[in-house]
Amino acid sequence: MLIAVLVNPDAGLGGKLGFKGSDGRAKEARAAGAEDRAGPRMTECLERLQILLEQRSIEIDFITIEGRMGSDWFGVINHQIVHQTNVETIAQDTIDAIRIMNHADLILYSGGDGTTRDIISALDRKKTPIVGVPGGVKMHSGCFAATPRAAAEVVCAFVTGELMLSSTEVMDLDEEVYAQGIWKVRMYGEAMTPSSPRWMQGAKEAVESASEEETIQALAEHIQDLRIENPELMIIWGSGGTLRTMAELNNFEPTLLGIDITIGDVIYKDLNEQQILKHLNEEHQCLLLLSPMGGQGFLIGRGNLQLSPEVLRKIGLDNILGVATSAKLLSLNSLRIDTGDRALDEEFIERKYLKLLQGYRTTRIMRVAED
Secondary structure, X not given: OEEEEEEOOOOOOOOOOOOOOOOOOHHHHHHOOOOXXXXXXXXXXXXXXXXXXXXXXXXXXXXXXXXXXXHHHOOOOOOEEEEOOOOOOOHHHHHHHHHHOOOOOEEEEEEOHHHHHHHHHHXXXXXXXXXXXXOOOOOOOOOEEOOHHHHHHXXXXXHOOOOOEEEEEEEEEOHHHHOOOOOOEEEEEEEEEEXXXXXXXXXXXXXXXXXXXXXXXXXXXXXXXXXXXXXXXXXXXXXXXXXXXXXXXXXXOOOOOOOEEEEOOEEEOOOOHHHXXXXXXXXXXXXXXXXXXXXXXXXEOOOOOOOOHHHHHHHOHHHEEEEOOHHHHHOOOOEEXXXXXXXXXXXXXXXXXXXXXXXXXXXXXXXXXXX
């Protein structure tokens, strides 16, 4: 079996800096101290995949691109270079690379939704399966595995014939309406991917409706009462439609797809990792509000990379509160965590459950998924 490996080296660079995506901003992100995300996560996937294949005495062939779009992340794993690119890459480089590697049996890539769109636009054989290692800032598409290690599990199971293929939606933020301050995800196409509810994340679902207004009002009132009871409470607001409406009902306009902090009536908006850490050094009780992605169940690791492992450890796992409406809960059976730090992921998994606010002074616990 022949597997093509591709990395978008600029994907995910702006996550900790609070960028809403890294397209066209790679130089800016690197100048601000951003570190590679997509490449190291591909390395983690490949190293795990190599172990799984060796355990089963299976040999496969890898083809890839020279440099940061592929070969730099293989380590000692054997591979064949079939294409070269410039040091600085653009979307067209991904398209060109996929066209050259079109004959592969499977495409394994690391990037975000934009990378996925480029890949499917270049595939001649639309039934060629793709598996994404989550390496971008936003990943709404269903062809991404939950984590790099999960991607390795999926590829191995596909190679051994344990998984069937299914069609999944390729989703991305609608840039035109986003420029107008509106968050909307739209479908850009379909892709074939190994079907695994355990290891694959699934496409993001928009499950909120007008019937949920009363529930969101109750959620907002709960948070409002907490702020009244403790005026010095530092609330860190995650992103998403539910939290956005709750923030508006708490009389402030939140950042679209950003992280905000409120302390009493003081608001700090669109904060990056370092700015959040600075506030966490202050003497305030802290509460992090996060809303899981509908359909996928990700609480951490999708669209909120500003919440780095260092930030999360500073906040403390006991100070994280999930927020979800009844409709969203119907689409979830567990919460997924992808902090980018294996040891911290294990801390969440060892807790087994996290608390979710689902109404006014009404909470429930939900299981944390294992990988």
